[in-house]
Amino acid sequence: MFVVTHIRFEDVEVVYKTGLKALKGVSLDIPRGQFVVVVGLSGAGKSTLIRTVNNLVVPTKGNVNVNGVDITPARRGALRSARSDIGMIFQTFNLVKRSSVLRNVLSGRLGDLPAWRGVLSAFPRADVAYAHECLARVGIPEKAFVRADALSGGQQQRVGIARALAQKPSVMLADEPVASLDPPTSHAVMSDLKRIAREDGITTMVNLHFIDMARDYADRIIGMRDGLIVFDGTPDEATDTVFEDIYGRPLEQKDLRGA
Amino acid sequence: MLKANETTFEIPRPPPHMRRNRALMLAGVALLVALFVLALVTMQLPTWARFMTGLERNFAPLMRGLVRPNTEVFNLAWTSMVTTFFMAVVGTTLGALLAFPLSFFAAGNLLGGTRWAMPGKALLVAVRTFPELVLAIIFVAAAGPGATAGIMAMGIHSIGYLGKVFSDVVEGIDQGPMEAIRASGGNQLHTFLFAVVPQVLPEFASHVLYRLEINLRAATILGMVGAGGIGLPLIQRLQFRRWDEVSMFLLVIVGFIIVVDAISSRIRSRLV
């Protein structure tokens, strides 16, 4: 198989203003279309890692290439157009709760829109149609005109996925997308995410701390501890011993989401 | 078994901090009472005799008038009150329009730190400190009597209040949606319009309505210093002690305000 690198981390270091060293030199190649799950305890640097991909966190050293373009020095217009190619899903959904579901999804189109259209909310018909299509793909087409806060947690996260999808992204980032959901909903949301990534060939990085979910959905598992990559392999290779090494402690019940 | 009054159990002394607190509280109350007495004694109150003659002369006619509102002035009272309401609407709108942009410059979370919000906050405090009636009296002296003076006074005073509560609302918003819009490639204006405004608008509207209730009360009295509305015809009737007409004016004012309050608070409870 001909493998093309889609996202490349080159010796990425992140030091926060507080002096905290979140990433201590991470290098990593992610090929196009791969579904990568990043595991590790909270504070291991997972969130920081995926946030360097869309430059929400700026590396203090090293750089991140997406599609062969270095995103690290990108600012303003260049940064925005780079970001519009990268969808992101959040643990707390980050929806505007008082806006309608459709408006939340449409906000994913803002990066590609001429400024005046964004300001006047004058979305082209095609964009509106696409937003509806995205909602249909995550299975909630009938919720378009409902206020976001009227939805259940699982439905809100689906709106989050639809919003990211509306960007027509080639990269999808998901920061603990199921941490606020119950087990059955978690599986449903992860299946949706995986299915869509497969159908559209989207390169996906998901942060998770549940071992079983990582093994169920990942093409590849990256283990992080203390700002460093300590494991990189297939789900089959990620045995319990490997996870104990990543977590630096024996496994516990809370490391499993369950079914 | 012992009865309650036969127990030999020794009562422990309350701990020192409790005794100290109680002593402090007693001292505080004593101080407040002393201040009250001092204020009463030093205040220039009319002599008892004068007070009683004033009361005798006015109280009975006042009561007679109050229970018999003069229906002839109803039309005048009603139309003046409606104008007063319009003044309050314009004044509140003016205040809200000006407070809207200001409030974002007084909100620490949007400016990247409380430091940058300080000038905005200080300006709002300064504006709020001038009572609207003082503003009104200056406007009347500067630009002549009329509704404009009242509207301007209400508008300016409202900026201080609305700017403050607006910026509190802005500081309480969920930052998550802002990050989401940024992550999807939106610029600052997009972030503002799609992640900030929808979150704050209903609460802004609720505060504006509340301010309208307050401004309606203010508008009814601004006329007493010549700044338009029902206050002028009312204070004329008060000065001539036409109690039956005053009574009708009071009925209209109180009724109008109660109805507007009720409608407004119903809308507000549905907004937020």
Place this chain on the structure above:
Amino acid sequence: MPEPAELPRPPAASRLKTTATLVFVVALLVLSLRQTNFNLEALITGTSDFFRFFGRMAPDWTALPQIWPKLLETIQIAYVATVVGTLIATPLIFLASRNTSTDPITMRVARTLLTVLRSVPDLLWAALFVAVLGLGGLPGVVALTFFSIGVLAKLGSETVESIDPGPLEALRAVGAGRNRTIIFAVVPQVAATMVSYILYVFEINVRASVVIGLVGAGGIGQLLNNYLSWFDYTGAGALIAVIFVIVLAIDGFSVWARSKLI
């Protein structure tokens, strides 16, 4: 991209509501602007007149000796009215609260009384009592007392109604009468909040007592009225500066004291 022939439309009811609200607000505003003759020109000339006038009010600090006694009177009026208002409002609060009232009829009456009291603006009380009692500080005290009762009783009964009902029930179970239940179960729960509200009422009473003098009810406002009618703008400037400082100080004190309480 394949486009559906017809995009889904938002439900008619929600569109209608949005449109209706918008139309109503705009119509009300247009009507109000027309009825009050307020427009952009009035706004601009009003603002420039205001600032030009304000420029002539450079404070003349020699007026201060005249101002102090009136300022003192203002604070006295506010303080006395707050104390008397609190004393009268306290029983009213319990009569008007659902969980402490004696019977539904008394509660209705008390609530209606409070609603009426609250709908009369401070200055209107002042003008009313000036007409009855003559000029001076006394009508000011009486006016602000009535005003305080309305505000305080409203805030107070909201607080009382939001208390934890558990202790109330416990004391009733012990067999305590209504007054004892209030003293032992309600007062401890609401005391801190109430003190903070009393401070707040004192704060708004100071603001009000500054202005009630404009209709003859004593205090610093009367002096402001005099200065302006004598065209003594620099004296008025000094007085407004004093008002500014005193309101700021009382606000600051009240905010500080309330933050200590809760």
